[in-house]
Amino acid sequence: MNSFARHLVDNLKQLNAKERDHLMRYVYLGFAEAYAAEDMVTWLSDRFSNDLRTHYANLGLGPQARCVFAGMDYHLDWLYAALLLARAGKLVAECDKVREMPAIDDLDESLWPVSGRHEDVDLLLVLTDDINVAVLLVEAKGIAAFDKVQLARKAIRVHYILEHSGARAQPDLVFRFAFMAPNKPEITDICQFVEHHKKSPELDTLKMTLPAIREATAKLGTMFLKIPGFPAELIQVKRVDPDETYQSPRKKRYRRWQLQRRPIRLSGKPRSGSGAPAGANAPDTSQSPETTC
Secondary structure (H helix, E strand, C coil): CCHHHHHHHHHHHHHCCCHHHHHHHHHHHCCCCCCCCHHHCCCCCHHHHHHHHCCCHHHCCCCCCEEEEEEEEEEHHHHHHHHHHHHCCCCHHHCCCCCCCCCCCCCCHHHCCCCCCCCEEEEEEEEECCCCEEEEEEEECCCCCCCHHHHHHHHHHHHHHHHHHCHHHCCCEEEEEEEEECCCCCCCCHHHHHHHCCCCHHHHHCCCCHHHHHHHHHCCEEEEEECCCCCCCEEEEEEEEECCCCCCCCCCCEEEEEEEEECCEECCEECCCCCCECCCCCCCCCCCCCCCC
């Protein structure tokens, strides 16, 4: 790895306090020690590595590229600190001075590079061919649709993280949002996705205007990776028949529940019956015009 990549990976490791990630490293990969040396770690399965390899050229990576870091539910605050110090050739363990918050005028504080909200990406991957570096920010969905406010928030935050960490000027660095789902969403461009859906009060409240989102996403490419093993049919436990005698303006009370077929949205259409009892035949929903980004 080059110097920037090595500092970035070391910083990402030193900041990763996500217990779920360390649990998965132990349970699924068998690593019972702290992060080992670079050449001793298997970060990804062979199957997933092969799927990623088909995207290497579009990421500016050579065929010999490999994954050098993977972090589940990785906080965006941590990513900002790791990038900022890697650009300066420093490690986070060596830097404890108080730093000024990079405030952005007319932008909600929750969207600043350091927000304190514990906002994260489902999976953070760092790939390198020892010359160039690609960082993938993976957002995954199985049965639900991608959330437009969540995507817009993350796009704007990452945009300003890159700007204020100096990573935007790093010539050998590429950032991509990667959508992972059982089937490819109809729209994978974040800006088009937000424009395609109805106006959101939360987007307005946070001052996340379409021009701002467009500016943020223009410099952040997107890609799609399939989740091939997602079940074709699932059952859900669902509360039914709200208690009409319970009066509350904020919530309903349920005393009954039922097992139902869980609707799984693929390519804009539910794959199985929506809300049908588990033992019943699912209704024909092949003509349902649902959008599933």
